[in-house]
Amino acid sequence: MFSLEHITNEVQNWLSSNFSSGWVLVWECLIVIVLTTGLFAVLGLVLVLMERKVAAQIQIRLGPNRVGPRGMLQTVADTLKLVMKEGLTPDLADKFLFNLAPFLVMMVAMLLLAPIAFARGFQLWDINIGVLYISAVSSLSVIGILMAGWASNNKYSLLGAMRSGAQIVSYELSAGMAVLSIVVLSGSLQITEIIQSQQNGWWLFKGHIPAVIAFVVFIIAVTAETNRAPFDLAEAESELTAGFHTEYSGMKFALFFLAEYINIFIVCAIGATLFLGGWMPLHIGSWGGFNHLMDYIPSSIWFLGKTFLLIFLIMWFRWTFPRLRVDQLLALEWKYLLPISMLNLLLVTLIAILGWHF
Amino acid sequence: MSVKEYIQNVYNGVTSLLKGMRKTGYYFFHPKEIITQQYPDNRSTLQLAERFRGEVVMPHDASNEHACTGCTACELACPNGTIKIITRFDTTPEGKKKKALDTFIYHLELCTMCNLCVEACPTDAIKMAQNFEHSVFDRSKLTKKLNQPGSKIREGVE
Amino acid sequence: MYTETAIISDNTLAGPEGELVINVGPQHPATHGVLHLVITLQGETVKKIEPHLGYIHRSIEKMCESLSYRQFIYVTSRMDYLSSHINNLGCAICVEKSMQIEVPQRAKVIRVLMSELTRIASHELWLGAMAMDLGAFTPFFYAFREREMINEIMEDSCGARLTMNYMVPGGVMYDIHPQFREKTKAFVKQFKQKVVEYDDLVTNNIIFQNRMKGVGILSKEDAISFGCTGPVARGSGLSCDTRKIFPYEVYADVDFDEVLETGCDSFARYMVRVREMHQSIRIIEQLIDNIPEGDFQAKTKAVLKPPKGEFYQRVETARGEFGVYIVSEGGTTPYRIKFRSPGFSNLSALDHMARGSKIGDLMATMGTLDLVIPDIDR
Numbered sequence: 001m002f003s004l005e006h007i008t009n010e011v012q013n014w015l016s017s018n019f020s021s022g023w024v025l026v027w028e029c030l031i032v033i034v035l036t037t038g039l040f041a042v043l044g045l046v047l048v049l050m051e052r053k054v055a056a057q058i059q060i061r062l063g064p065n066r067v068g069p070r071g072m073l074q075t076v077a078d079t080l081k082l083v084m085k086e087g088l089t090p091d092l093a094d095k096f097l098f099n100l101a102p103f104l105v106m107m108v109a110m111l112l113l114a115p116i117a118f119a120r121g122f123q124l125w126d127i128n129i130g131v132l133y134i135s136a137v138s139s140l141s142v143i144g145i146l147m148a149g150w151a152s153n154n155k156y157s158l159l160g161a162m163r164s165g166a167q168i169v170s171y172e173l174s175a176g177m178a179v180l181s182i183v184v185l186s187g188s189l190q191i192t193e194i195i196q197s198q199q200n201g202w203w204l205f206k207g208h209i210p211a212v213i214a215f216v217v218f219i220i221a222v223t224a225e226t227n228r229a230p231f232d233l234a235e236a237e238s239e240l241t242a243g244f245h246t247e248y249s250g251m252k253f254a255l256f257f258l259a260e261y262i263n264i265f266i267v268c269a270i271g272a273t274l275f276l277g278g279w280m281p282l283h284i285g286s287w288g289g290f291n292h293l294m295d296y297i298p299s300s301i302w303f304l305g306k307t308f309l310l311i312f313l314i315m316w317f318r319w320t321f322p323r324l325r326v327d328q329l330l331a332l333e334w335k336y337l338l339p340i341s342m343l344n345l346l347l348v349t350l351i352a353i354l355g356w357h358f
Numbered sequence: 359m360s361v362k363e364y365i366q367n368v369y370n371g372v373t374s375l376l377k378g379m380r381k382t383g384y385y386f387f388h389p390k391e392i393i394t395q396q397y398p399d400n401r402s403t404l405q406l407a408e409r410f411r412g413e414v415v416m417p418h419d420a421s422n423e424h425a426c427t428g429c430t431a432c433e434l435a436c437p438n439g440t441i442k443i444i445t446r447f448d449t450t451p452e453g454k455k456k457k458a459l460d461t462f463i464y465h466l467e468l469c470t471m472c473n474l475c476v477e478a479c480p481t482d483a484i485k486m487a488q489n490f491e492h493s494v495f496d497r498s499k500l501t502k503k504l505n506q507p508g509s510k511i512r513e514g515v516e
Numbered sequence: 517m518y519t520e521t522a523i524i525s526d527n528t529l530a531g532p533e534g535e536l537v538i539n540v541g542p543q544h545p546a547t548h549g550v551l552h553l554v555i556t557l558q559g560e561t562v563k564k565i566e567p568h569l570g571y572i573h574r575s576i577e578k579m580c581e582s583l584s585y586r587q588f589i590y591v592t593s594r595m596d597y598l599s600s601h602i603n604n605l606g607c608a609i610c611v612e613k614s615m616q617i618e619v620p621q622r623a624k625v626i627r628v629l630m631s632e633l634t635r636i637a638s639h640e641l642w643l644g645a646m647a648m649d650l651g652a653f654t655p656f657f658y659a660f661r662e663r664e665m666i667n668e669i670m671e672d673s674c675g676a677r678l679t680m681n682y683m684v685p686g687g688v689m690y691d692i693h694p695q696f697r698e699k700t701k702a703f704v705k706q707f708k709q710k711v712v713e714y715d716d717l718v719t720n721n722i723i724f725q726n727r728m729k730g731v732g733i734l735s736k737e738d739a740i741s742f743g744c745t746g747p748v749a750r751g752s753g754l755s756c757d758t759r760k761i762f763p764y765e766v767y768a769d770v771d772f773d774e775v776l777e778t779g780c781d782s783f784a785r786y787m788v789r790v791r792e793m794h795q796s797i798r799i800i801e802q803l804i805d806n807i808p809e810g811d812f813q814a815k816t817k818a819v820l821k822p823p824k825g826e827f828y829q830r831v832e833t834a835r836g837e838f839g840v841y842i843v844s845e846g847g848t849t850p851y852r853i854k855f856r857s858p859g860f861s862n863l864s865a866l867d868h869m870a871r872g873s874k875i876g877d878l879m880a881t882m883g884t885l886d887l888v889i890p891d892i893d894r
Binding site: 370371374375377378380381382393406407408409410411431435436437470471472473474477478486 | 583584586587588590591654661664668671672673674675676679681684689690693713716717720721722723725818
Binding site: 055059060061155159163229233236237240319320321323325326327328 | 717
C-alpha cells in the first residue's frame with residue numbers, strides 16, 4: 001500500500017547512514033524547505049484555478065478554458081505575468097514596512113504548516129501543544145495586514161487594514177472556542193493524539209449536536225479570519241477598491257494573493273483534522289468490512305479529500321452571499337457566535353465529563 | 359430580546375442562507391445550465407438576427423447592377439455625416455443627361471447603425487448587413503466604397 | 517464646496533478634525549460608470565458626499581439642435597442606455613404631438629410592449645449590479661441570463677441590442693418579428709420560474725436584508741423636495757408613476773398597479789423595482805395576444821417641420837420621469853431641446869440619504885438609486 005510514512009522513513013534511514021547527525025538535520029531542513037515552497041506554489045496554482053472554476057460553475061459560466069487543456073495552465077500564466085510585472089512602491093509609503101508586509105503574511109502561513117499532519121506519520125513537527133501553536137501563530141497574520149495597510153499611505157488601504165484588525169481579533173475568539181471544544185473532547189492539544197482519538201469515528205459525528213455547532217462556528221470564524229467573502233471587508237472591492245493591498249502590484253501582490261489561498265488551505269486542514277479526523281479513514285462503529293475497505297484508501301487522499309471538501313464549502317459561501325457591513329460583522333461575532341460557542345463549550349465539557357460521546 | 363426571539367433569529371438567518379446555498383449548489387452540480395457562448399469558436403454556427411444592424415451594404419445582383427440613383431436621400435438622413443455620395447452625369451442613348459451614382463462613400467467609423475439611411479432610401483438600394491467584426495489595424499480601412507467597380511444602375515429603377 | 521486644490525493635496529492622510537477625504541470614482545470598482553464621489557469620512561462614517569459630474573458630458577442637448585426631428589431621436593438612446601426604448605419613445609411622442617401625427621393602434625401597442633420589456637431588462641441589470649455592490653457576484657449572472665432573452669427579442673425585432681432606435685415619429689421602424697410573440701411568451705414563462713431564484717438568493721437572504729433595511733432613509737417630503745421620481749420616490753410612498761398620472765400610448769387601457777412601498781429605505785426601493793418587474797410582466801401578458809392588426813407606422817412627410825411653439829412630453833423610464841422639451845421655430849431642426857433626466861435629481865438626494873451611515877451603506881444606497889451616468893451627464 002502506498003504510504004508517505006515509508007518514504008520519509010527510508011529517506012531518514014538513508015541520510016543517517018551516510019551523514020553525521022548534524023548534516024542529517026541540515027539535509028532534512030533543506031528537503032522540508034523545498035517541499036514546503038513547492039507545496040505553496042502548487043497549492044496557490046491549484047486553489048486559484050479551483051476557485052475560478054467553482055465560481056464559473058456556480059455562475060453558469062465556463063471559467064478559464066483557453067490556456068492549456070481545459071484551462072489548467074491559466075494560473076501558471078497568471079503567475080508568470082505577475083512575476084514579470086513591476087513591483088511599484090508608492091512615493092510616500094513607508095518603504096521598509098511596505099515591502100516587508102507581504103513576506104510577513106507569507107511567513108505566518110508557512111509557520112502554520114508545521115504541525116499539520118498530511119498523512120499517517122507525515123508531519124513536520126508533532127509539537128505537543130499543536131492546537132495552541134496554531135491559534136497563537138494564526139493571529140500574527142493580522143500584523144502583516146495592518147502593516148500593509150498602514151505603510152501604503154493610502155486611505156483605502158488604511159480603512160481596509162483597520163477593518164481587518166477588528167475582524168480578525170474578534171473572530172479569533174470564537175474560532176478558539178470551537179477548537180477548544182475538540183480539545184476538551186479528545187483531551188489533548190497534540191495533533192497526532194487528536195487524530196488518533198477519532199479512530200472509531202470523527203468528532204463531528206461522535207460529539208453529538210454540540211460538535212456540529214462547534215464545527216459551524218469554526219467554519220464561520222475561519223472564513224472571517226481568512227478575510228473571505230462574505231467577510232471580506234478588508235478588501236471590499238466595491239467600497240475600498242482592494243482594501244489593504246490596493247497599492248501592491250506584481251509579485252508582492254501575488255504573495256498576498258497566495259497567502260490568502262494558503263491560509264484557506266491551512267484553516268481547512270485544521271478543520272479537517274479536528275472535526276473530520278485528519279488522515280483517519282471513515283470508520284463506522286462495528287462495520288468491520290466497511291472499515292477495512294476504507295483503510296485501503298491512502299491516508300493522504302483522505303486528508304486532502306476532507307480539506308478540499310471544506311475549501312469547496314468556503315468557496316461556495318463566497319459565491320453565494322453578499323458582504324456584511326462592518327458593524328454587522330462585529331455584531332455577528334459578539335452577539336451571536338461568541339455566546340453560542342461559549343454555551344456550546346459548556347455543553348461539550350458536560351458531554352466529555354459524563355462520557356456521553358461515543 | 360428574549361431567548362426565544364434570539365433562537366428564532368438564528369434559525370431564520372441560517373435557513374435563509376442555506377436556501378441561497380441550495381440555489382447556487384444546484385447550478386454547481388448542473389453544468390448543463392451553463393449559458394456561455396464560446397464566441398470566436400462558434401463562428402460557423404453563429405446565428406445573428408436577420409434585422410441585426412452591423413454595417414450598411416449595397417446589394418449588387420449577378421450582372422453587377424445596383425439600385426442606387428444617387429438621390430442623396432440617405433446622405434441627408436444620416437445624423438453623423440457617415441455617407442457621402444458623389445454623382446456624375448451619364449448620357450442616355452436618347453442623348454439626355456441623367457444623374458447617376460459615381461461613388462458611394464461610407465464611413466463605417468462614424469456610423470451608429472441607426473438605420474435612418476435605409477429607411478430614407480426610396481429605391482431600397484442599401485441595406486443593413488449582419489457582419490459585426492469590424493476591427494482593423496488601420497482606420498482608413500473603415501472608409502468604404504459601397505458600389506462595386508464597373509457597376510451601374512439596374513434597368514427600370516428611377 | 518470642494519475645491520480643486522483639495523483633490524491635489526489629499527495625500528495627507530487626515531483632513532481637518534481627523535476627517536478623511538476619499539475619492540470614489542471615476543475609476544473605482546463600485547461606481548457605475550464614471551461617477552466621481554468625494555466622500556468625507558469620520559472613521560467609517562460618512563460625513564459628506566459630493567458628486568462630481570461631467571466626465572461623460574457629450575452635450576447631447578446642443579447636438580440635438582443641429583439634427584432634424586427624425587435624426588435627434590437616435591442620440592437619446594445614448595443617454596439612459598438601459599432604457600433607450602423609452603427615451604426614444606418620449607422624443608417620438610413629443611414630435612408626434614407637435615406635428616399632430618396620429619399613430620396607428622398597432623404601433624402604440626408595440627411601443628408599450630417594447631417599453632415594458634426594456635423596463636424589465638433594465639431592472640434585471642440593476643438587480644445584478646445592486647447585488648454586486650453588496651459583494652454578491654452570482655445574482656448578476658442569473659439576472660443577465662434573463663436579460664439576454666430580452667436582448668434577443670430586441671435584436672430580432674429592432675435590429676440592435678442596446679441602442680435600438682426603434683421608435684420613429686409616426687410609429688415604429690419595423691413591424692414586429694414573426695417570432696416576437698413566441699419568444700416573449702417564452703421569456704415570460706422563464707421569468708416567472710426564475711424570479712424565485714432571486715428571492716432565495718437575494719431578497720430573503722438575511723445578510724442582504726440587514727444590509728438594506730433601515731438604510732438610506734429618504735422620507736416622502738424629502739423625495740418631493742429633491743425632485744425624485746421613479747422607483748426611488750415610489751419607495752418613499754410618493755405616487756409619481758407617469759404611466760398612471762399622465763397616461764401615454766395605451767397605458768390607460770391596460771390593467772396594472774402603481775407599485776408603492778412606504779419603507780422609505782433601501783429595501784423599499786429594492787422591493788419597488790422587483791414588484792415593478794412583475795407589473796411589467798402583467799402588462800406584457802395583457803397585450804401580447806392583443807396586438808391589433810394594421811400599420812406599424814403612420815404615413816409622415818419625409819421632412820418634419822413642427823409649427824412654432826413649445827412642446828413637452830414625459831414618459832416613465834426604468835429610472836423615473838423622463839421629460840422632453842422641444843422649442844420649435846418652425847424649421848427643420850429644433851431651436852432648443854431640454855431633457856429632464858431622472859438620474860440627476862435622484863443622485864442629488866444621495867448626500868441626504870447616506871450622510872451619517874457607513875461606507876458600505878453608502879454603496880448600498882447608491883446601488884438602489886440605479887444610476888446611469890450618461891443619463892445624468894448627457
